[in-house]
Amino acid sequence: MNFVPSDPDPTPGSAEHGFSPFFSTSDLTAATPSGVSPNVSSPSMTSRPDEFMLSQDYLSYREELRSLIFHTAQSAAPTRQGSPAGADEVKLTHELHNGHLQSHRDTARILSIGKRVFYLRNYVEQVASWLDMFDGDRVFGMQIPSLAQTSPPLLYAILALSARQIECKEKRKNSFDSLELYQEAIRLLAPLLVDRDVKIIPICVILCCLEMMSASAQDWRRHLEGCAALFSTFGVHGFSGGMLQAVFWCYARMDLCGALISDGTQCTLFQPSRWLPAGTEAHEARSLFRASQNPDMHANYSVWLCAKTCKLISDRTRYNELAEQNGCTEEVFTNRWLALWDELQVWLGTRPRELHPVKTAETKPFPQILYVHWAAISSNQLHHTACILMLDSMPKPLKLTMNLGMAGSTLWHAKWVCGISLSNPHQGCINNAIQPLWLAGRLLSHRSEHEIIIKLLRSIESTTGWGSCWRIPDLESAWGYKVRKSGSNAAS
Template sequence: MRLARIVNDVKPLAWNAPGMFKLESLSTKEHQYGADPSAEQLEGPSGTEMPRSGLSSQRDEARAISSHPSQPAQAGSSLQPEMGSLQSQFQVFDDISAPSGSRLNQSATSGAARSPIVDSISPNATTGRTPASESTYNKASVGQSQRERYMSSESVSQRSEKEEFQDIFSELTTGSEHELAFLSRHFTEIIAPWLDLSDSTKFFSVYVPIRAINSPSLKYAIAALAAKQLGRVKGNKLSAGGGMFTSSATTEMYPNAAETDWFLKAANYYYMAASDMNNSSSFGYSAHSSAVLESPIEIVSRWLKVSVLQGGTRDPSNGGKFLRKTEEILATAVLLIFYKLLDADGDQWPTHLTGIRGVFETLMSVDQLNLTAFTHGIRACFWNLARQDYLGSYFTRCPTHFDPTNLPMWRAAGISIDENEKFQISLYGSSNLSQEDQAANGICWLVSKVINFLAESKQSQIAQWTGSPSNRPAGNQESPGSADQSASTWLDLCFDFQTWFERVPETFRPCVRIDHPRDFSHPSENIRLPFPEVFFSLSTCAATMQHYHFGRIALLINQPEDVVSAPSTAFDRLQGYREVTKEVEYRTREACGIALGRPQGDVRVHMVPVLLALGQCLETPDEHQIILNLLRGVEAELGWATEYIVTKLEASWNR
């Protein structure tokens, strides 16, 4: 009864808004975030209808009640009184609601049934793991213990009623002006720097939020990724500004953020982003709701092919519009891919990136565009996908989707590669990239070559073990030519890495370094940590140097047998193993030191596969524990899934 009374009290807030089911054009309204995305039929920017979010009609009604402005005459009034009234009505549920990580699953068995499509895009739908909010690393909190004590004295029916209300409350504000503003700001301050790691002009931090004003799919993709990340960190928002004595802005605050079902909101926004993206690629034809199950890259690929076939690039005056639209739809795809990668196992990463090669090859093949260099937005999307490409391929030891030998595409992405296939850092490049960005992207290309070298070596070994005729000459003898080529490729890669290191600017030197830092967790004892602490002024340089050591380690431990040199004795081989071990230990310490320097989030989310490689090179329990703490810290503070890496490392250490 109390639940029904409160919901009835909330209804008058928005029912008297005329035309509430129409999604108004964002370009013609000052307050763009007031539209209702959960309406019976959402009208897209070109007049096409968007499918419903797939939730039950009861929740759609509740969300529609609250998400639209109450009166046209009050459109310019402050949002704070409205949010304050909502918060006061919901205040009784602040300390007694269920943990946010469990509501998504509990609502599936409650009275409001959920669509299979929403279930399919819900976090952990395929992985089967518990989210970061329920990990053992971050369970203890005062608020949780208070809720448990309070809830223990309540009946099951009372708790069920409040959990049901929390789901309804989570729906009430979905798509509201304040919520979208809050999520957009959270994305800009916390998540967008992850995507601008090697882009000093900050396409995702600066341009994408502005483009989202007039692009519903981009706006909802931002909200989906931000909401899912908030769900994985239990609603705890890291401070970007760091203000200690000033009050927070309204767009930095969200009522009951720790109790909000962010996972449910993320699934809703993902569906709306994918639906609008699919409608845009259908060119006026109504898209079926099952299209949301398509990969974002598949939607981009279809849109590109249809645009080229329909002659959208033939008119020179439309070239700029086409490239701008390409930037927006590619950026939307990148955000939705990161939405998937946020809690995906490493083995699943390459699956989410399937098709990225064809998209950029299609762009390069459009004669009317004559693309010798990607635009700013296309280039930023390319490097984000390329970085996740080689990191994901490292998990599976499979070739990368992007071909490192396709030099025109990598040159179009902004790096300088000469006719001898050697990377160079130019002082004034045609791509307008800074030297730091060029060096960072150059390492991305070099590590991609290393990963493909490892994949070829693995395939060669498997073929040799299985006796595949395609890898053996006549007479069933091993081919010395293939071994020579492998050794030559390995030597060339080692030379390329060394040349890169000698040519990087001085900004790639750390500004702070302590070789033997003291362990302050034991203040009474003079205990030193086994790794140094290294800090760089620029996040780009910190991540790049960490991935540089990662590539060198991968080469060292996969050195092929050198059949070109003279036969060696057993002592020579033993001495060679010792030298390799010593260099691997050095580079492992350096890469761990960068991680222990506590860099920014954009460095930490990209070092998860690197920590897997480092952990496999370490031996002592103390070193193992440091790696585990680093991994669990990434998941607890940033929301990026690391439990898969922890499980894999613990299994390898216990063998």
């Protein structure tokens, strides 16, 4: 397909949006102040914590879980080792599917209380699609709810996450269902952690996702550390196979978001080299990802490349600004930059047809790009995000000698980041778009573009419950003005 840039200087009267699932045509046609939704106070997790976050019970249980996870990770070895060959995956599935009759009775009792069946249905219909967006086998939507029938801690974990999503989405006050379920999940999880049982991994990742919904952006890495330690201890990585592989990639996307939040100062907690099987060299990754012949794995390849981009930039930042002796000299950085840029372009050129858009339209101020495959949405957006980061850090000598064509325009990539989110309403993908939209939004100069991005960020939060409005003041600071409640602009 041919990539054509949109007009870099759009005018308010030139919008031609025809199939944006987020906004009606009247919302966007003129991109005038009257088309902007009323401003609401940002429920920024950094400044307006709710009762869940402020609860001493939550804080104490969160620290207890963290302590138990690290104690498990520091143990000599897990009772049941993870296996790339999938042997323990089969064992794990067998154990959970063939639990004792008492476990079935326990889960029936759990679901008989209050609104728990409603929370389970919401998990399957809404939340699981976030976690499964790069997984056609739908491990979180189909396998894990089935396995939870004989695993009370797993059942409590998915109920807690679902309840928390509803509380955040509806901004419920004095609702503590998620806290009660979270506490019970940890209570029942503790013996499994002590036994260093591999079935703790999906439970801990789901609880980690709940904590991400409730954490300030600056505190994300603290919540991610425990799962990273477990993956290391159990030898789980992006090619472990089966359920554990799907769980790993769900965590990897959260880890990448944390790296993007750091704005070039930090890499992922779980280093990209450890996302591959032990002993795999970096140059072998391309063939390893492509060997699977699976569009989901090619999408995961985009996540890995974006993580490598964060790693490259953070290495250079720390070498220059903190005098960290990590070997990222100017020459080394330039060579790594060239190799990674080439890999990013190869990713784009070798995408399977499932990851190509089914429709594109060069409308203003943003192009419209529609995908039908879930994994295509975020993987393509992450590609453009990585390219923005790469171009922003491009070595000066290369700027004078390389002609990158359209791919060398940060503005073009930024508009595609925004266009992808505007055209594709999948909840998991718009959740994962918050940091890409922040990076892209900073590059845009026209007020009609700014209004649309702010409206999009508000829509993400109201649609999914995932905090996104905290990025609005950051964007307004970068633009030099605020968008008022009425949609009028005020100089800072």
